[in-house]
Amino acid sequence: xxxKGSGIPKGYSFSTTGAxxxxxxxxxxAVIVSEVPAVMAGCFTTNSVKAAPVRLCMKRIRSGRGQxxxxxSGNANAxxxxxxxxxxxxxxxxxxxxxxxPPSMFYICSTGVIGTPLPMGRINDALPALAGNRGISSIDxxxxxxxxxxxxxxxxxxxxxxxGKTGLISGICKGAGMIAPDMATLLCFLLTDIAVEQKTIASxxxxxxxxxxxxxxxxxxxxxxxxVLMMANGLLGNTPITGRSEYLGPFRKALHEVTYGLAKxxxxxxxxxxxxxxxxxxxxxxxxDAEKAAFSIANSNLVKTAIYGNDANWGRIMAALGYSxxxxxxxxxxxxxxxxKVVKNGLSNDRDREAAEALKSKEIRITVDLHAGRxxxxxxxxxxxxxxxxxxxxxxx
Amino acid sequence: xxxKGSGIPKGYSFSTTGAxxxxxxxxxxAVIVSEVPAVMAGCFTTNSVKAAPVRLCMKRIRSGRGQxxxxxSGNANAxxxxxxxxxxxxxxxxxxxxxxxPPSMFYICSTGVIGTPLPMGRINDALPALAGNRGISSIDxxxxxxxxxxxxxxxxxxxxxxxGKTGLISGICKGAGMIAPDMATLLCFLLTDIAVEQKTIASxxxxxxxxxxxxxxxxxxxxxxxxVLMMANGLLGNTPITGRSEYLGPFRKALHEVTYGLAKxxxxxxxxxxxxxxxxxxxxxxxxDAEKAAFSIANSNLVKTAIYGNDANWGRIMAALGYSxxxxxxxxxxxxxxxxKVVKNGLSNDRDREAAEALKSKEIRITVDLHAGRxxxxxxxxxxxxxxxxxxxxxxx
Numbered sequence: 089x090x091x092k093g094s095g096i097p098k099g100y101s102f103s104t105t106g107a108x109x110x111x112x113x114x115x116x117x118a119v120i121v122s123e124v125p126a127v128m129a130g131c132f133t134t135n136s137v138k139a140a141p142v143r144l145c146m147k148r149i150r151s152g153r154g155q156x157x158x159x160x161s162g163n164a165n166a167x168x169x170x171x172x173x174x175x176x177x178x179x180x181x182x183x184x185x186x187x188x189x190p191p192s193m194f195y196i197c198s199t200g201v202i203g204t205p206l207p208m209g210r211i212n213d214a215l216p217a218l219a220g221n222r223g224i225s226s227i228d229x230x231x232x233x234x235x236x237x238x239x240x241x242x243x244x245x246x247x248x249x250x251x252g253k254t255g256l257i258s259g260i261c262k263g264a265g266m267i268a269p270d271m272a273t274l275l276c277f278l279l280t281d282i283a284v285e286q287k288t289i290a291s292x293x294x295x296x297x298x299x300x301x302x303x304x305x306x307x308x309x310x311x312x313x314x315x316v317l318m319m320a321n322g323l324l325g326n327t328p329i330t331g332r333s334e335y336l337g338p339f340r341k342a343l344h345e346v347t348y349g350l351a352k353x354x355x356x357x358x359x360x361x362x363x364x365x366x367x368x369x370x371x372x373x374x375x376x377d378a379e380k381a382a383f384s385i386a387n388s389n390l391v392k393t394a395i396y397g398n399d400a401n402w403g404r405i406m407a408a409l410g411y412s413x414x415x416x417x418x419x420x421x422x423x424x425x426x427x428x429k430v431v432k433n434g435l436s437n438d439r440d441r442e443a444a445e446a447l448k449s450k451e452i453r454i455t456v457d458l459h460a461g462r463x464x465x466x467x468x469x470x471x472x473x474x475x476x477x478x479x480x481x482x483x484x485x
Numbered sequence: 486x487x488x489k490g491s492g493i494p495k496g497y498s499f500s501t502t503g504a505x506x507x508x509x510x511x512x513x514x515a516v517i518v519s520e521v522p523a524v525m526a527g528c529f530t531t532n533s534v535k536a537a538p539v540r541l542c543m544k545r546i547r548s549g550r551g552q553x554x555x556x557x558s559g560n561a562n563a564x565x566x567x568x569x570x571x572x573x574x575x576x577x578x579x580x581x582x583x584x585x586x587p588p589s590m591f592y593i594c595s596t597g598v599i600g601t602p603l604p605m606g607r608i609n610d611a612l613p614a615l616a617g618n619r620g621i622s623s624i625d626x627x628x629x630x631x632x633x634x635x636x637x638x639x640x641x642x643x644x645x646x647x648x649g650k651t652g653l654i655s656g657i658c659k660g661a662g663m664i665a666p667d668m669a670t671l672l673c674f675l676l677t678d679i680a681v682e683q684k685t686i687a688s689x690x691x692x693x694x695x696x697x698x699x700x701x702x703x704x705x706x707x708x709x710x711x712x713v714l715m716m717a718n719g720l721l722g723n724t725p726i727t728g729r730s731e732y733l734g735p736f737r738k739a740l741h742e743v744t745y746g747l748a749k750x751x752x753x754x755x756x757x758x759x760x761x762x763x764x765x766x767x768x769x770x771x772x773x774d775a776e777k778a779a780f781s782i783a784n785s786n787l788v789k790t791a792i793y794g795n796d797a798n799w800g801r802i803m804a805a806l807g808y809s810x811x812x813x814x815x816x817x818x819x820x821x822x823x824x825x826k827v828v829k830n831g832l833s834n835d836r837d838r839e840a841a842e843a844l845k846s847k848e849i850r851i852t853v854d855l856h857a858g859r860x861x862x863x864x865x866x867x868x869x870x871x872x873x874x875x876x877x878x879x880x881x882x
Contacts, residue, residue: 135808136806136815137804166800166803167815167832168832202798202801202803202804203799203828312803312807390877393874394877394878396874397877399879401599403564403598403600404599406534406600407532407534407599410534416533418533418534418564434564435600474871476786477793481796482794482796
């Protein structure tokens, strides 16, 4: 997979600027524009409290088309009532006029503090500069502008060969706090120049989100603003990929790799995290059982603090399995930390010291074999540290 | 309500000693004995991974009778397989011989690290001293001996007038970590000299546990060892209380006060906690809706870190409501911190500064009015601090 700095899909331009939305001195406003109208798909938070921009995007996406996305960080425009909706519409209207793109082709996303109206004066003042920077800013600048408590920008690219030509999928995202089952304050933008039929891209995106972003958890909280938007502008000139296309497989695989890669970046940058954790449950009776077990472990504060403290405290994993609702037998369960099997048939395997050594790694894989069936599930998370508490106790102040 | 040091119910004696179960230098073994066989009732963890002593108690409690309880801290005897069950039975057998009480009348509880067999040699060596201390130790000593990460022993007493006589209900408990819906590593022993019919005491205990211990949460984890045992030895000499007795009401009220009081002590001593939090949700469509909403808020790491940081970040409460599954409308919701209404009709009430001031209190009440119906629920919890992480990262090491 190619990283930051390598080419971008054809026909996309970027612009960023600073509007001092939360505080001055950083880029917090960005726009992504496709030269031509693109096929679009989106996935949104399932939280019943939805931010104004989310509600707006959910309406727009029914058309399956779009050409531009404007994003701000520093303020979520959530729990802001009718004013919030008017503000989102005003930003779209003003930006669409400056950029010459119809408002109906414009999407908007926000991330940051909940419950405070957007500083519309400062945003309006910044729009001319935003328009002026078009083409000067890079995709990496956009990734930076959308960060909240993220410690690094998250960008990935993946090439795909389609009909003798090489297309590209680029993805950027931000996360860090409130990442939870069903992707909490996660913003992700996926851009491709490969032509894909709308129905196909919508179903591929849903599948990718389900298999990657919806399988990560940082603190069990779910946000009001989660949005994943994908644009396919077709400028590669290929025959649009459909459900029966021979290029469906490679495209699906590349999309999965980009979203999975971004999901891994998200957990490695979980608030205060020092370690990335993969929880892999196998031998479950059903996929639902495997998933319940994996999420129960990945959401346990006690498991996550133990991993942080290099403590092979597998009893906490057993306890999390026990209250997960998964059907299994304690006396058949095996648990490993990386390659060290600490529990065999539900009992200590006397390898706690080796396991504690293994836990010093920055990448931890917890493998649980329930020996109850053939289903498995993987959930990504991170360890749980004093720094998480510190960040979240001081987030607004 | 009377506190520590005041009289105890007639006919109970206590004994404690140190067996160096986890480490030397503290009392970690205790026994509670009634002079005469007592009517007994119990509530146990719903975690499917149950410690050996829990499984043993669940069998014994079917008889509805008992005379003694032996408890150890420092080791949970959980995930210890057949050996764990043999060890629990051996302790009961040896202690019952020394104390001259039939093994069938003996209950056993353990709390501490999971997955390590009990140090049977050290426990057996300590049993003679345990027998020797009978009557020398106090109920407060027992409360101290069962502590794990608790910072203070928890004992409450409550007098009840029954048929012209004054009986007593005494309760002791330990908690601190893993307290969660359905009372995680919670041990609680309730002792009374008031005669109560077995069926009646079993139903009163279930009700009290449901309304108090099952309504507290510290970290969302649920343990393998939760046990609440109640003994009623009848030595007050009253006519046994039944479901139709005129003393049912006062007895039920007193029992509720003892368990509610202990539940409040548990959350105020949550691991690393600096504040006790009451989450009160009213105006919900159904009791289940109210409970879901209250638990969702009380289990949110983000809400609990904000309270710790004196940050009136009500957006996190809205988000927690939104993913709780409760039916409500954002635009009808009111939220208060203590007496400061920060949200009115789903929008900021511009009182964040006063609310931040209110949050400096050690007792926080979050009131949410959904204006959707007439049901309410209250859940007790505590704030979430760096200290929690520290304690749980270093628990075993």
